[in-house]
Amino acid sequence: MCVLLIEAFYGGSHKQLMDLLQEELQEDCVLCTLPAKKWHWRARTAALYFMQTVPISPNYRILFASSVLNLAELTALRPDLGKLKKVLYFHENQLVYPVQKYQERDFQYGYNQILSWFMPEHKLAHFEKVIGVKRNGDACQTVGLPSQQKCRALMKTSNAASKSELCEAQPRLHTTQHEGLPSALIAVTRLNKSEASESTNPCPEEDKQHLTFNLSNTLSGQDYQQRPLHIVWPHRWEHDKGPETFFEVLLKLKEKDLPFHVSVLGEAFSEIPDIFSEAKKALGSSVLHWGYLPTKDDYFQALCMADVVISTAKHEFFGVAMVEAVYCGCYPLCPKALVYPEIFPAEYLYSTPEQLFKRLQNFCKRPDIVRKHLYKGETAGFSWAALGSKFRSLLAAEPKEDL
Structure with missing residues (x-):
């Protein structure tokens, strides 16, 4: 053949x-x-x-x-x-x-x-x-x-899971992430045969923001359990991923003085929706990472550091980045629409932006809820x-x- x-x-x-x-x-x-x-x-x-x-x-x-x-x-x-x-x-x-x-x-x-x-x-x-x-x-x-x-989902999780270590380590990722984060990072960064996800692909040269992820800087002087909720949005910077909805919800959290950090990852193209620059300015010190991470190890580390991964997509056949984040121990929140109900159990789905806001509001007040949570779905079937x-x-x- x-x-x-x-x-x-x-x-x-x-x-x-x-x-x-x-x-x-x-x-x-x-x-x-x-x-x-x-x-x-x-x-x-x-x-x-x-x-x-x-x-x-x-x-x-x-x-x-x-x-x-x-x-x-x-x-x-x-x-x-x-x-x-x-x-x-x-x-x-x-x-x-x-x-x-x-x-x-x-x-x-x-x-x-x-x-x-x-x-x-x-x-x-x-x-x-x-x-x-x-x-x-x-x-x-x-x-x-x-x-x-x-x-x-075979894109990244596929090739990695073929080594069996990811399938075996998956439950451990969701527990040790909150007890001893470096061990989870080691487990994920072993996936060196995997290709970068849609959220790690480089932007055009003029739009690149090479942000090196530094674990020690992020955690220095602050106990992991005590830090604010860390929200990640790892999608292409385009209109079909619904960035307006995502940032509207975050700014509403900001208005209520709820503590959180956010990492906005993903690939950007020549035309970036205006909401990104506007939101970055409005979110201010809540931003941990903004834009393309130069290596897949940096990307995996960022996912391991996050607590909640959000999708606000308007069009999605699967959602590779969401499954990758779940592998890295994130609690997923997805629209109750498109392909998501076929992949994620009902407790991880929301129907309206208001429901998404209420879920995140509770998590901001009690981040330990998601840090102790064990994902109840199944992802092994998406592996190579x-x-x-x-x-x-x-x-x-x-x-x-x-x-």
Whole structure:
């Protein structure tokens, strides 16, 4: 088997997945990428670029790509690739992706996705037979997305958990984090084979804020149990992650003189919502970290230092950063919407910003509540140890198979 990996937006969780597959498949794959810039142009023109740059080879058997690529265009431009078995991975659904401004939606991106995953009945039946995917009326899901929605967590937690030490250490992370933090840090920073999450990818050079995480400086002269609640928001600095809701809640806590610290991590692009600069100024001394952390060890340490991880996303297929934070001992609070109810138990979900505020208000008053809490959900199923064999089956094809 030879797998052709194509990623038109090689950054964030897109990069993590491709790097993981390349590492696991090793000599059995060829990786072709474009930088993670100008997303809309990647979606419109990547097929033309890859038509010219993907090497011609008789050894390819499977083509694996993310849905940023217009797969229909590429296979039309390169008939040799059209003969391959194709696996298309959806990181998001462009038909319902939230628009930033009140204007007519550009349906081209959703249309590209429809063209790319439309499959005739006999191929749907073939997929159901080979990998056990059950059809439920959603054409997108018939191309492997039931498992893919759950397997997006393979990005960072996946490769790490394959060593078994993370699976075994997971309960310990949630207890020793509050009793002897350095041991938890050691356990997490062992995950050196994992790729950085969407929250550790570098910003454009002009926007980078290289903040080195210093554990001793943060804890010096202050007992861990006595310090204020530490809230972390580890997401891309874009509108679909709902930063306005997050900062509105924090500023409301600030107005009530409730003690807390906050770390706002994540990747920033050329256009950063104004709320970030406004909120940083308003939050003042409550800010511990602001922006991109230069290494994955710094990022993991920041997560281990935090007590609560928040999502305010408006659009989410999985939420890698949230699962990573749970692995590092954070108490998750997520919207009772999108994919979150499939992953997190009900006690970690909120329905309105007011509910989120009330939860955080209580935690600010009693941070020991979350520091003693043991996570009640299950994350082992998102590891590469659990999903690796399924991906290998998906990426297996006989040379003479009728696809």
